[in-house]
Amino acid sequence: MTVPAAHGTTTISDRAFTRIAEKLASEDEHVTGRPHVSASVCGAVAAVHCDLAVRYPAPVPRLAAKIREHVRRRLRELTGVAVENVDIEVVELVPERRSGHRLA
DSSP: OOOETTTTEEEEEHHHHHHHHHHHHHTTTTTTEEEEEEEEEEEEEEEEEEEEEEEOOOOOOHHHHHHHHHHHHHHHHEEEEEOEEEEEEEEEEEOOTTOOOOOO
C-alpha cells in the first residue's frame, strides 16, 4: 500500500498495516490475549477483521463498538488509509479472576 505525501510516497506493507491494527485492537483493558487480525488493503481503503477474547463480564456490544471506532480512527490517523469496515468477532469470554475466592 502506498500513501502519497507532499514530497514523495510512504509505503506501508499489508503485514505492517495488520500489525498496527492488531496493536490497536489490544489496547482496551477488556481485551485479553493477543487478537487475531486480518486486513485487506486496496489502494487507500481497507477492511479489517478482529477476533478477540474479552474479559467477562463486559458489555460486549458496547465494547465491540468502542474497539471498532478506535481501530478505524487510529488506523486512519497513523497510516492515512480510510478503513471502511472493521468487523469485531468475540471468540472467547474469559471470566475475571476475583481475589480471595477459591474453588473447592
